[in-house]
Amino acid sequence: DSGVTQTPKHLITATGQRVTLRCSPRSGDLSVYWYQQSLDQGLQFLIQYYNGEERAKGNILERFSAQQFPDLHSELNLSSLELGDSALYFCASSVGVGNTGELFFGEGSRLTVL
């Protein structure tokens, strides 16, 4: 158990809808990262937050947004969903910025868009 909690584990929705994925980092970790994993693209970095502030942005679509709350949990919002958004979405956390690269991953949220 990594200590990172993600909900929901599975989500099935329709095109055009909006969903919210939730992540609770490990106790004491200030950084939260969101990744998208699909079969053909591998693990793609979306966005990082550190102590409530956006720290780095990757290949995140404009239809997607995220935030980190004062209690350090994070939410990833996906809107106007398309079939291609079906993927595993992982949250990871680390102690801080400039760490050794060890990220602790949750078990992921599997999103299926029909």
Added chain:
Amino acid sequence: QKEVEQDPGPLSVPEGAIVSLNCTYSNSAFQYFMWYRQYSRKGPELLMYTYSSGNKEDGRFTAQVDKSSKYISLFIRDSQPSDSATYLCAMRLTNFGNEKLTFGTGTRLTIIP
């Protein structure tokens, strides 16, 4: 061209064999090199971490980095069925306080009893 290239496999080997997993990269600014292991329906977990060129050993696992060739490897000795998983290489650079961690696509490994 992707910054990090990794053969997706799948790779199947008999129990007890030596496994070699590899990644190549194009960005010479990468400073830290990692291997993550991902079991089915789980998130990736850090397996090995190296900074410099050379070898690093941890039990049955050896990570090798050749910065001159931009090539990293993970060797698994005496492979066990419990080693069956997807192995992802990852590389990190830090530039003026900004970090970038890039993953390979992962190699799916099956150890056959």
